[in-house]
Amino acid sequence: MNGKIDFRGIRVLSLDDNMLDTRVLEELLEGTGVILDATASAEEALKKLSREEYDVVMIDHMMPGVDGITLLKLLRDKHVCDGVPVIAVTGNTITSAKENYLQAGFSGYVSKPIDKNTLLETLAISLGFCRAAEDKPQKSSVLVVDDNRMNLLVAQKILADDYSVSIVTSGKAALEFLQYNNVDLILLDLRMPEMDGFQFMEHIKDQERLKSIPIICLTADDETESEVKCFELGAVDFIAKPFIAEVMRHRISRTLELDRLREDLQNEVNKQTHSLKKYSEKMSRLTRQVFRTLAGTIDAKDKYTNGHSLRVAEYSRMIAKRLNMSQQEQEDIYYIGLLHDIGKIGVPDDIINKTSRLTDEEYAVIKTHPSIGAEILDKMSEIPDISVGAKYHHERYDGRGYPEGLCGENIPLVARIIGVADAYDAMTSNRSYRDVLAQDYVRGEIEKGKGTQFDPVFAEIMLRIIDSDKDYVLREHK
Ligand SMILES: [Fe+2]
The missing domain is CATH 3.40.50.2300 (Response regulator)
Structure with missing residues (x-):
């Protein structure tokens, strides 16, 4: 049976305080396609599970100070591996052990020393790739x-x-x-x-x-x-x-x-659904990485705005969240924020990085970046507002912005949100000539800009975000 199962890309997190057992597990899984990640501490496992996605978790039944069943309960309570099968790995050979672990919510059980076939079969059953042998008696x-x-x-x-x-x-x-x-x-x-x-x-x-x-x-x-x-x-x-x-x-x-x-058909559907889900998760991760890389490229152009795009994206998403926008809309606005300044790529380095006062001509060149950005992003049809966000993020609510001098709600919504986030980050970032401005001062400037520079509704939301940021975490950290 094991030879037929394709485990390629299956990510397994193993939690075992015994390094030797972890080495054995690595050897057993070698060549199967399984990607094994291992840790010896429960705390580290919790961190990994909240950061990354795994298909299966394997837990040693007796970790220092805590048993496997208690640990499983902790993982489930913290919702770090919802829907992920968890297999108990144990040296416990008493006959009732398996029932105890299954009753506690483990999806499977392998005892040490681990037999390779049993391990792969348990993985396959836990992943829904096949049914347990005891469910399939020889005689129907x-x-x-x-x-x-x-x-x-x-x-x-x-x-x-x-x-x-x-x-x-x-x-x-x-x-x-x-x-x-x-x-x-x-x-x-x-x-x-x-x-x-x-x-x-x-x-x-x-x-x-x-x-x-x-x-x-x-x-x-x-x-x-x-x-x-x-x-x-x-x-x-x-x-x-x-x-x-x-x-x-x-x-x-x-x-x-x-x-x-x-x-059989159902098993095949489960398998295909699983691979499609994996592929779709991979593409989502790749999309995030590409966007963040692009944002890093934009910020690298301007040596005084390190991390600017990332922070603007994050603040824009926070505003969208407080507006009760859908998860999808929040995600879109995050991406729009990441690339809002992409047009800076088309502005010469010496103008972008000039520390002395800009001439009128140089300022006019800087002001072309929203339109350049809109052109670059024009073909990105999966997020239609991405080009709009880039084009209008320097418009002002009172109509004194650029490139078109739009005012009020004629300025597209995403651009009004990014406008507030962009200005907030400019004040809460370090510059060559000053440090991050004091939070009180920044708050005052946003308050002052309500209805003139900023959409009053989104500025008000930004003020509430500032008020809830008691430790002034939302700023550039050196
Ligand atoms: Fe900009």
Whole structure:
């Protein structure tokens, strides 16, 4: 089985305080495609999980001062690995250990010394790439439910060679049986005392574990209406009484085969969905990296504005968040903020970095950067406002800005947000001729600019952000 599973790109975080065991794990996973990240401290694991994405976490059951079950609870409480399967790795060989770990919420269990096949199988099962061996007995199991003992005996005789057959005499007895046993198929009589076949199907149709078990109803010739009702309740087929051995065998084997195919298909869908999710996450990470790299390139052009684009992007996103904009809009405005000054690339270095007073001509050249930026970003259609943000971020609410002198709400919304964030960062960054300005002073300037330089609504939000920043963290740090 292991040879067929493709683990390429699967990221596993291992938490084990024993370096030797970590080395062994590395060797076992070598060549499988798994990307292993390991740490010996629970604290470090928490940090890694909150920063990075993993597909599986493996936890040694006995870390210094804390056991694996407590640690799993901590990870779940902190929501750092929601939806990520966690496997217990333990030297505990007592028979009940596995049940304890599974009950505690671990998705799997491997004991030390780790066997490579068991490890890969547990990984594959945890990732939903295949089912556990104990769920797939060699002989398929069939539960026959019928109040007529003769029917039960006949069915058992017909099926005993090919299937593991269990028999019960009522719907209630079937429910009890299914509480503790898994079956692959149910043969269900319709007319039974206490709980008939219909009530039985009604009962299990909302139960996750039971509703997917295929049911074949056992019917008499005169039950056409019942057959329709059975289909509606989820039955997959019928077998008429009295039973004909060959018909019964064929119908059961065909149903089980279809069920197996459905399950294989589901596994394939799970696998493909997983790889697509991985690919999409990778592309998102790449997009973020490309944007941040571009922002770094823009800021490198101007030696006095180190990190400016990143901070403007961050402040713009904070304003968008307080405006209750959607997650997508917040993300878009972050990217718009990152590239708002991209037009500076087209302005000569000696003008951008000039420390003495600019001439009128030089200032006119500086003022071309919004339009240059808009042209550069014009083709980036996935974020339509990105070019707008670059073009209008130096407009002023009172119409005295550039390049077009737009005023009020004629200035696009994203540009009004970036305008406030941009001015805030200019005052809270170091310059060649001064340090970061005092927070009180900056607050006063934003207050003063409400309705003149800035959109009053967004300036007010910036003021609230300043007021909640008690330690004056939102500034350039040397
Ligand atoms: Fe600018």
